[in-house]
Amino acid sequence: MKRSISFLLLFVAVLFAAGWKLPDMGNLTGSIGSAGKVVDTVSKASRSISEDEEYYVGRAVAAMILDKYAFSTDVNITWYVNLIGKDIALSSDKPNTYNGYHFGILNTEEINAFACPGGTIFISMGMIRMAANEDELAAVLAHEIAHIANRDGISAIKNSRWTEALTVMGTEAAKKYGPQEVAQLVSIFEGSIEDVFKTVVTKGYSRSQEHTADETALKYLEKSGYNPAALIDVLKRLSSRDSSSGGIMQTHPASQDRIENLSGKVPSIKVDPKWLQARSFRFNNTLKK
C-alpha cells in the first residue's frame, strides 16, 4: 500500500515536472460540457478576436474609407508605396497578418493615413507629397504599421459586442450558421466596423496609443535601415499646419506634443549619404518631383 502511494506521488511529480498544472476554474468550467449556458458563455468570452476575423473587419473598414475618399489608380506610386511598406512590415513585430500588408493611395490633397485592422493601409496623395524624401514617407508608413502590430484599430471594438458574438457562435463544431445566427452576427459585425471606423477615421486613437505608435515606428525604421530621425522631420512639417487644416491634424495629438514625446528616444544611427541620395532619387523619380 505504502509502495503504491509512493508510486502515485512519483507519477504526479513527473507530470508536474513536465509542465502540467492544475486547471484553473475558468478553463475547467469550459471543459465540462453540461455545466450550463451561463458558465459556458463566461469561458467563451475569454477568446480574443482571431487574425482572420480581424481581416474581415479590416476589409469592411477599408470599404468604408473608399466610400469617403477617391481611390488613386496611379500604378507607379502604388507599387512604390507597397515596396516601402512591405519592407518595413517585415521589420515590424507583426510581419505576418492573415492576408498580409497592402497599401492603397487615396486621391485627395488632405494630409492623412489610415491603418485598417488586418493589414490594409491607406495614405493620401497629400501626405505623400508632403514627405520630402523616401525616409519621411517610410516614417509615416512605419507609424501606421505600428498601429496594426499593436492592434489599436481592432481594440476599438466594444467588449460587449464581442461577448455577444461569442454567445451567438456557440461551441458546436459546425461552421455554417442558420439565417437567424447570420443576421445576429451581421448586426454585431456592423457595430464592430462602426466602432473601428469611428476611431480610425473620425475620432482618432488615444494620445498614448499615438505616442506608442511613434516610438514603435522608430524601432521599425532603424531595423529596416531607414533613418529614424525622418519621423521627427515629418512631424515638424506637420506642426507648421494647424488643426483647421483637417485630416491627420484633427485625429492626432499636436505634432509638437509628439515631437516632445520622442525627445531622447530617436536612435542615433550613421546614415550613409550615398544610400540616402539613392532613395531620394527613386522617390523624386516616382513622384516626378
Next chain:
Amino acid sequence: MKKHFIITVFIITVFVPLLLFAESVTVITKENAVREYCKFFAPVKAKVKYNDKLDMLSQQGDWFKVRFMKAEGCIHKTAVESKTASLTSIPLSGSSGRVSENEAALAGKGFTPQVEASYRAKHPEMKYYLVDKVEAINVSDKDLALFINNGGLKQP
C-alpha cells in the same frame, strides 16, 4: 521488484510528457511558407495554408523550426498559433499563447466569409471591389529584395 519500478519510472518520465505535450502549431495566415532557413528571403521548402498543422521541432529567436509533410524548415512565429495536442480532456492552465480546447472549437467561426457575404448583400454600395484591387497587389520576394538592396536598406 526494484528493477520493475525503475523501468516503470523511466517509461513514465520519457513517454508521458511526449504524449501529453507533443507540440504542434497551426497556420493562422491565408498562405505562408516553410523556408529553408530562418530568414524571410530564404528559399521556400513548402507552401502552407490557413489551418495547416505543423510539427514544431524547436524555436530559434522569432522563428519556429517545423516539419510539414516531409519538409523541414522555418516559419515565423507570427504566422502560426501554438497548440498543445493533449490526450487528456483537462485543459491546461497558465498556457498563455496556447489555444484552449474551447478556443480551438471556435476557430474559423465568428466573422467569417459567410458573415461578410451577408453584410455585402445588405450593403451593395460598399466598394469591396476596390478593396480587392488593393489586396491584389502582389510584391514578390525577388522584387522586395531588389528594392531593399538598391536602397541600401537592411534585409530582415
